[in-house]
Amino acid sequence: MRRSVLNVRLSIGILALAAIAVVGIGLALYRFVAGIGAVSNLNQGYPWGFWIGADVLAGIALAAGGFVVAGLMHMFGGERYHPLVRPTILTAFLGYLLFVAALMVDLGRPWTIWHMMIYWHHESPMFEVGWCVMMYTTILFMEFLPVVFERFKLDRAYAIWTNAAPWGAIALLVLFAFAMTQSIVWVLAIACVLIGFESLIRLGIVHRDPRMPTMLLMAGIIFSTLHQSSLGSLFLMVPHKLNHIWYSPILPISFFVSAVAAGVAMVIVESTASAWYFGRKVEEELLKDVGHVLTWAIFFTLALRAGDLVLRGVGTELLVLNPQSFAFWIEALVGLDRRPLVPGPGPSIQHQSGRHAADEDERQRPDTVRRAGTGVHVLVAGPRGWEKRCPLPTSDRPTR
Amino acid sequence: MKTKALLIDLPRCTGCRGCQVACKQEYKRLAEKATFFSGPGYQNPADLSAETWCLVTYNEVLVNGRYDWVFGKRQCMHCEVPGCASACPVKALEKLDSGPVVYHRDKCIGCRYCMLACPFVVPRFEYETWNPYITKCTMCAHRQAAGGIPACAKACPTGAITFGDRDVLIREAERRIAGNPGAYVHHIYGLEEAGGTCVLHISSVPFEELGYVMRVPRSPMVAHTEPAMKAVPMVMFGLATVLGASYALRTRKERSSQPADGGPTS
Numbered sequence: 001m002r003r004s005v006l007n008v009r010l011s012i013g014i015l016a017l018a019a020i021a022v023v024g025i026g027l028a029l030y031r032f033v034a035g036i037g038a039v040s041n042l043n044q045g046y047p048w049g050f051w052i053g054a055d056v057l058a059g060i061a062l063a064a065g066g067f068v069v070a071g072l073m074h075m076f077g078g079e080r081y082h083p084l085v086r087p088t089i090l091t092a093f094l095g096y097l098l099f100v101a102a103l104m105v106d107l108g109r110p111w112t113i114w115h116m117m118i119y120w121h122h123e124s125p126m127f128e129v130g131w132c133v134m135m136y137t138t139i140l141f142m143e144f145l146p147v148v149f150e151r152f153k154l155d156r157a158y159a160i161w162t163n164a165a166p167w168g169a170i171a172l173l174v175l176f177a178f179a180m181t182q183s184i185v186w187v188l189a190i191a192c193v194l195i196g197f198e199s200l201i202r203l204g205i206v207h208r209d210p211r212m213p214t215m216l217l218m219a220g221i222i223f224s225t226l227h228q229s230s231l232g233s234l235f236l237m238v239p240h241k242l243n244h245i246w247y248s249p250i251l252p253i254s255f256f257v258s259a260v261a262a263g264v265a266m267v268i269v270e271s272t273a274s275a276w277y278f279g280r281k282v283e284e285e286l287l288k289d290v291g292h293v294l295t296w297a298i299f300f301t302l303a304l305r306a307g308d309l310v311l312r313g314v315g316t317e318l319l320v321l322n323p324q325s326f327a328f329w330i331e332a333l334v335g336l337d338r339r340p341l342v343p344g345p346g347p348s349i350q351h352q353s354g355r356h357a358a359d360e361d362e363r364q365r366p367d368t369v370r371r372a373g374t375g376v377h378v379l380v381a382g383p384r385g386w387e388k389r390c391p392l393p394t395s396d397r398p399t400r
Numbered sequence: 401m402k403t404k405a406l407l408i409d410l411p412r413c414t415g416c417r418g419c420q421v422a423c424k425q426e427y428k429r430l431a432e433k434a435t436f437f438s439g440p441g442y443q444n445p446a447d448l449s450a451e452t453w454c455l456v457t458y459n460e461v462l463v464n465g466r467y468d469w470v471f472g473k474r475q476c477m478h479c480e481v482p483g484c485a486s487a488c489p490v491k492a493l494e495k496l497d498s499g500p501v502v503y504h505r506d507k508c509i510g511c512r513y514c515m516l517a518c519p520f521v522v523p524r525f526e527y528e529t530w531n532p533y534i535t536k537c538t539m540c541a542h543r544q545a546a547g548g549i550p551a552c553a554k555a556c557p558t559g560a561i562t563f564g565d566r567d568v569l570i571r572e573a574e575r576r577i578a579g580n581p582g583a584y585v586h587h588i589y590g591l592e593e594a595g596g597t598c599v600l601h602i603s604s605v606p607f608e609e610l611g612y613v614m615r616v617p618r619s620p621m622v623a624h625t626e627p628a629m630k631a632v633p634m635v636m637f638g639l640a641t642v643l644g645a646s647y648a649l650r651t652r653k654e655r656s657s658q659p660a661d662g663g664p665t666s
Binding site: 031032033034035036037038042043044045047048071107108109110112113115116119120121122123124125126127128129130173176177180181183186189190193194197200206207209214218221222225226229230232233234236237238239240241249252 | 447448449450483486487488489490491492507508509510511512513515516517519521524525526527528529530531532533534613615616617621622624625626627628629631632633635636637639640641643644647648651652654
């Protein structure tokens with residue numbers, strides 16, 4: 001009964017989504033004929049727009065569930081969360097693939113993206129972002145492979161993978177360290193820790209997890225941490241363009257913290273949604289615990305944000321009515337749905353399972369909005385004086 | 401090699417736009433269709449673009465109680481430590497020892513981070529083609545390499561654009577300001593902006609009235625991202641250590657309950 005209702009609803013939804021997708025893909029293809037200017041409103045003063053804000057900054061935070069679950073919970077003793085590991089890895093993998101696909105439309109010359117592999121520039125935050133994407137997507141692919149091996153009963157390949165994957169992960173980490181520092185000392189230090197740890201596992205001194213090589217998960221956490229924070233580093237380059245409500249030296253840290261919160265929220269959304277879709281029982285006990293983590297993550301994000309604003313002395317400026325403070329309050333009020341904090345320490349997962357998705361969907365907004373905010377505000381706050389140099393017909397004559 | 405620079409003496413500029421034409425000619429950039437607009441700046445075209453790398457701006461400024469035309473110049477500032485080059489992930493933008501910041505178009509991936517990073521809002525992107533590049537002034541690095549001077553400086557009939565060694569030009573700018581303090585504002589635009597640039601401007605009216613970007617940090621742009629980039633290996637090292645140790649501690653009980661041979665589990 002429920003199933004059929006679902007199908008009817010989905011078919012309408014799918015039609016609507018398909019229509020949007022057809023228009024979107026059409027425009028994306030047209031971009032490769034007539035250029036980015038033909039399909040977007042970007043211009044010389046505002047070279048990045050909502051596409052970057054939504055896709056690169058907010059979208060990637062939604063894929064952070066992969067490293068939060070597979071990472072923090074696995075590493076710090078959340079054995080019971082294990083059922084969530086595979087779905088979140090899949091979500092993260094799909095998320096990253098989608099992200100890369102969307103990036104191809106926004107990059108001016110996407111067919112030269114491989115240049116990042118041969119022309120190294122470790123000073124550039126964009127270089128770090130690009131490498132993190134490449135590395136983490138590879139790691140996610142490797143983490144996803146066991147599903148394929150199990151499905152097609154490729155026992156031999158599985159055994160080879162179990163043995164080789166940790167070394168593959170170490171190789172990627174060491175290569176990454178070299179690309180980012182070009183310093184032999186750092187490379188050796190990091191290689192020693194990683195190889196030492198893996199050797200301890202091989203020698204049986206440290207427990208070997210039979211389900212997933214720990215080194216692979218570690219690599220995932222490291223790359224993902226660096227990727228989320230490097231997206232914040234990108235905006236350290238624009239103190240002259242980003243309004244100081246958003247510009248802060250701790251941007252990389254706040255990007256990371258908000259990604260953790262968004263990632264945790266995403267875990268609840270997607271496991272609820274998939275349970276609903278496949279007609280399974282929602283793992284309520286488990287999700288309640290995830291909700292606990294989420295409460296703390298959001299609380300910490302809020303505290304960090306508030307502390308940052310106060311310590312930089314920007315707090316009072318939020319009371320002045322101007323486009324920037326208005327945008328901030330929109331971001332804060334729409335984004336920071338404080339419901340998880342209201343009932344106190346306990347999460348407020350409601351018991352009608354149908355409500356979960358929508359409810360949690362709102363909870364994860366804070367961080368995505370924040371990030372879209374940061375991205376978009378480079379553009380909204382913009383290069384100051386741009387309007388002056390690109391005059392509109394109505395602009396004033398200079399007076400004094 | 402001594403760093404070369406351009407000194408733009410704005411009071412000497414008559415607004416003939418010879419430099420603008422010379423630049424177009426040198427690089428064979430297309431002409432643009434322009435429309436008349438009112439407001440600050442009657443220049444043509446309105447702003448730098450993918451086709452216009454050098455632009456004389458027309459500014460109506462109140463001088464001694466009456467409106468007067470005061471000209472400004474827009475072009476790449478050729479920073480000593482350029483934000484665009486620091487931002488570029490593939491080193492498509494390069495600072496030459498001789499001064500110019502040049503663009504290697506074959507390397508560029510089109511991410512436009514250089515446009516974001518430039519405090520002077522100079523790099524331009526070709527939005528109207530499927531295979532776009534960044535474009536900007538190169539300070540005629542190829543002409544310099546051949547022993548010439550930049551096309552704009554060559555074309556300027558009034559000596560408003562002087563090409564020479566940066567330190568010599570700084571002294572010259574100071575001398576001109578000191579020699580006629582009433583005719584110049586006491587500010588060499590480009591001496592400290594963004595950590596110093598290789599295009600120096602001196603003016604008779606405050607630079608903000610000519611539409612110059614005033615919100616430019618005094619430090620090179622890379623100084624803002626450097627701490628974050630320096631932290632990358634520390635984060636890697638720290639995470640690897642903490643995660644490894646935490647995992648080992650957490651699983652120390654499970655280890656004792658399994659065979660210690662450490663071989664692959666089957």
